[in-house]
Amino acid sequence: MANTNFTPEQQAFIDEWERTADCRNTPEMVCPHCFGTLGDSWAYEDDEGELACPYDDCGKVFSYERRTVVTYSTSIPS
Numbered sequence: 001m002a003n004t005n006f007t008p009e010q011q012a013f014i015d016e017w018e019r020t021a022d023c024r025n026t027p028e029m030v031c032p033h034c035f036g037t038l039g040d041s042w043a044y045e046d047d048e049g050e051l052a053c054p055y056d057d058c059g060k061v062f063s064y065e066r067r068t069v070v071t072y073s074t075s076i077p078s
């Protein structure tokens with residue numbers, strides 16, 4: 001049986017985690033405050049850092065992390 005006796009701090013963390021579920025592992029960055037999608041996320045030089053949301057009615061700071069998946073393809077040369 002799951003332990004549901006969370007402290008208020010733990011419950012707040014869980015609530016925040018669930019609220020921002022759509023902001024993780026997305027192809028473009030999604031602001032965790034207003035859920036606006038940021039285009040051209042690839043253009044940010046650093047793989048992690050903090051940004052101010054570019055949407056005028058939000059503008060709140062959030063942190064981001066870029067994960068890059070590397071794959072290789074091979075073929076027999078013609």
Ligand SMILES: [Zn+2]
Nearest residue numbers: 031034053058
């Ligand atoms: Zn925002």
